[in-house]
Amino acid sequence: MATLKPEKISRLFPSRWHRIYTIAKLRSDPLYNAVYNELEGSQLPLLDIGCGLGILAFYLRERDQLFPIKAIDYDQRKIIAAKNAARNHLSLDFIHGDIRDGLPDFSGNITILDILQFFSPKEQATLLRNAALSVARGGKLIIRSGISDNSLRFKTTRLGDRIAKATFWMKAAPTCYPEVHSIVKIMEQSGLRGEAHPLWGKTPFNNYLMVFNRD
Ligand SMILES: C[S@@+](CC[C@H](N)C(=O)[O-])C[C@H]1O[C@@H](n2cnc3c(N)ncnc32)[C@H](O)[C@@H]1O
Secondary structure: OOOOOHHHHHOOOOOHHHHHHHHHHHHHOOHHHHHHHHHOOOOOOEEEEOOOOOHHHHHHHHOOOOOOEEEEEOOHHHHHHHHHHOOOOOOEEEEEOOHHHOOOOOOEEEEEEOOHHHOOHHHHHHHHHHHHHOEOOOOEEEEEEEOOOOOHHHHHHHHHHHHHHHOOOOOOOOOOOOOHHHHHHHHHHOOOEEEEEEOOOOOOOOEEEEEEEOO
8 A cells, every 4th residue: 555644634634633533543444445445546426425524535535536526424513624624625525414315416436434333224225225326337336334243343343333422423323233145135136246345454343345336
């Protein structure tokens, strides 16, 4: 991986907590590099669903990925921070909105990273189906999620999300963690093909990366 200094991205945020969080995420979590590897060189726009502070968008820009990025989150504080951080970047569009009300009009690649656990199984299925519909030909739907199983990693994942709610970092507590096979089934029904594998890095969480393609 090209040397990327987390501090460079963290400096986009005036809040000390946002800077510390961004550095910790970029140092410990293989997520952003994994998504970069999937999207490198793509000519399609990206929709990032549940973007938080927009770390993925800034990471991709820092690594010279210049496709337009639309990113949505229902946490007003995070969207304001992301918009401020994006003021010197072109084609980064941060939108405040609840994706349970539907997705923006879009066709391209889509990322759904660490957000499925906030929804009921029915809401997850609706989101996944709608997202699959918005994947362009030749595009990808990239999902990262904590996966429900009997492991200690899963219990740690759930505890982490509960702490995030208790400390007000997240607006909601986790509702339901999906299983890989239920996601794969919905994707296949939607005409997308792909696979899943663990993506743990230095984290103690039970996270999987799932990448689905529309041919
Ligand atoms: C764990 S964070 C992940 C942030 C980002 N995807 C990343 O990986 O860096 C989950 C995000 O989903 C957002 N979220 C949860 N429910 C949402 C909803 N119904 N609509 C939009 N965003 C939501 C939260 O506000 C939070 O920013």
